[in-house]
Amino acid sequence: MANTQGITRGQFLTGALALGAAGALLPSGQATALPRPHAAPGRRPGLRRHGVVYTVGEGETPATAWNTRRMRADLRAIRDGLHADTVDVTGDGVDRLTATAAEAAELGLHIWLQPTLADLPERDILEHLAETGRFAERLRRQGASVDFSVGCEFWLFVPGIVPGATVLDRVQNILNGTFDPARMQRRLNAFTKKAAKLGRSVFHGNLSYAAAQDDEVDWGLFDVVGIDYYSYFPQRADYVRELQTYQRWGKPVTITEFGTCAYKGAEKTAGMGWNVVDYDKDPEEIKGHLVRSEHTQAAYVTDLLDVFESLNLYGAMAFEFVTPDAPHRAHDPRHDLDMASYAITKTIKDRPYDPSSPWHWEPKEAFRALAGRYARSCRPGPAPSPASHIPSVMISRSSPGPK
Template identity: 75%
Template sequence: MEKTKGINRAQFLAGAAALGLSAAVLPAGPAAATGRGLRHRGVVYTVGEGETPGTAWSAARMRRDIRVIRDRLHADAVDVTGDGVERLTATAAEAAERGLHIWLQPTLADAPQRDTLEHLAECGRFAERLRRQGASVDFSVGCEFWLLVPGIVPGETVLDRVRNMVKGNFDPVRMQRHLDRFTARAAAVGRSVFRGKLSYAAAQDDKVDWRLFDVVGIDYYSYFHQRSDHVRELRRYLCWGKPLAITEFGTCTYVGAPEAGGMGWDVVDYDKDPQEIKGHLVRSEHTQAACLTGLLDVFESMGLYAAMAFEFVTPDAPHRTDNPRYDLDMASYSITKTIKDRPDDPRSPWHWEPKEAFHALARQYGRACIRQAP
């Protein structure tokens, strides 16, 4: 297999808010919610090579983070996503050792389709081993294939494909045909190696044949003033009669970010060196925390299968207090803020500190743990 290729979060999130491509076609059927309260509450933990040597993946840091996710965030689940079989499997094994429910989701970007399927199969075989050993694990065959996988939308890279989508340089009928074909292939590979619950993480407007999967997975970045509007929107995914997992939800860390939804990250001028925030944003950890807890209340009230806050840490979006123009954490969805020892040095050591969103989720997750305790 070719060397796995990483993707930064700005590129990845571009797909979540690109033009609405198709209205989801839903079958008539019973709703699949199972009563009050989520079954799994967790956070997305992304593994990857890192944008710079300073943000490269670290096994020791990962082990500390998984302990924090269980003991301080009080989550009972972790969405292990990203690329690199060794990174993904090491993180999933650590989560299993800590007794967390695992949502394992490999996401290999810009690689040939055959390599993507091989990467998927290797991770799926490991997930099956964990399941047979008694771990609680679901397996997702990937995320937003039209964005990440070449050959569905024109373009060699993620950014090329996003640009073509935004400009309308694609054939929607042909795109959907290629997407359906690759999704079916991925589901077949997943079934061939994994015997537990199978899923896929789709953008909200993606048209997916959910008959291929056991759990419907949606990356959810809608903004509404009224919670009833969230409920109304989410109910359409329950019509498949299958559990619904919110595979991503969250917002960035500035006033007005929730209204921007999946495009909240798009407030950074990446062409400048150093990169800087555009305009005159007002940092607000409270805005982020209120958005996440409000959405979590909606998911709890609907009795959904799982909800995974996006995301635990974003090392390549460091927080700075000396000049708001360079506080890239404002454009981050993470519930922790990255602090570099030497802000101007890409190789600088760093650590994270919890944001208000971390503490707010920890309180809600903790209360749920108490309610569900035997």
């Protein structure tokens, strides 16, 4: 079966949960409030929020599914190992989204909360959005620092904008050109307007949306411009020129995704680096003769971070923290699916080819590079060593744990 997570750089979600009760809340008075963007007069120039995308989802197997224990350990590693001040909590399942957001708030992290439910009727997607937004508002009122995004690249995830019953179908229709661009834009505009109105009705803080780079969006509907950014240019000035076009709205700009894969040449694929796996093989196989290069990934994310800092953007979230369904197989390059992953950590299975195997993650070079940069930017006083507090192994070897 195709790894549907890989199709959208790790965000295509397998299946959909029935909406659960969003019961987890911060104990009164325990949230650590971070200043909102308009409440920081005189702050030093540079990127305001330094973060990482953390995807919650069912996973392809019970062994790789979201669970409470692993989530709590991961968020602490994001704060204390990666030295990030922000986490983009995204995916589907109101219970998973809200539990993760509440834990992030307890840790004093700024939360960018973004529900992403795919391949269901519009009514269900909007209900999922509203339920998550209501919880975000409750966190905000308790003092947590929260931005709420109404979703990601609606033309891809929401049926009816582009022909196709599933994300995979819509991807194929986009690649084949078998769609009407004008009709797509009309439908995208209509759904985006509906989502923004609903988001405003349930959440009263900063509202945003994560758009693909070339999407036409009415940013007048939102407080923060959100862009999934995967460009490659040989010259830094070209990045600056392109990114400045998103500032013309006079609103804060957040890079809601940026990153690349861990092989030579991946940075030049413009966000299609994941498309190097032959899913018809069993086990899935890397196509061609790619050369693993964690340095390629690390250099790309830190170079982009320099650009984002120079433009004083509101925030940037590296994509992504972990992709457990794309394991690293160090001694088998042909089946090293981590090469096609955007994760800044590598998933190591005890039994490399067993879907039910326990696993742990280890930091990649990109993790260490970002940790050093984030430590200098996000923490007052002398910056710790880039490797400080980074666990060499994040254990999750027993049962998946409570959900």
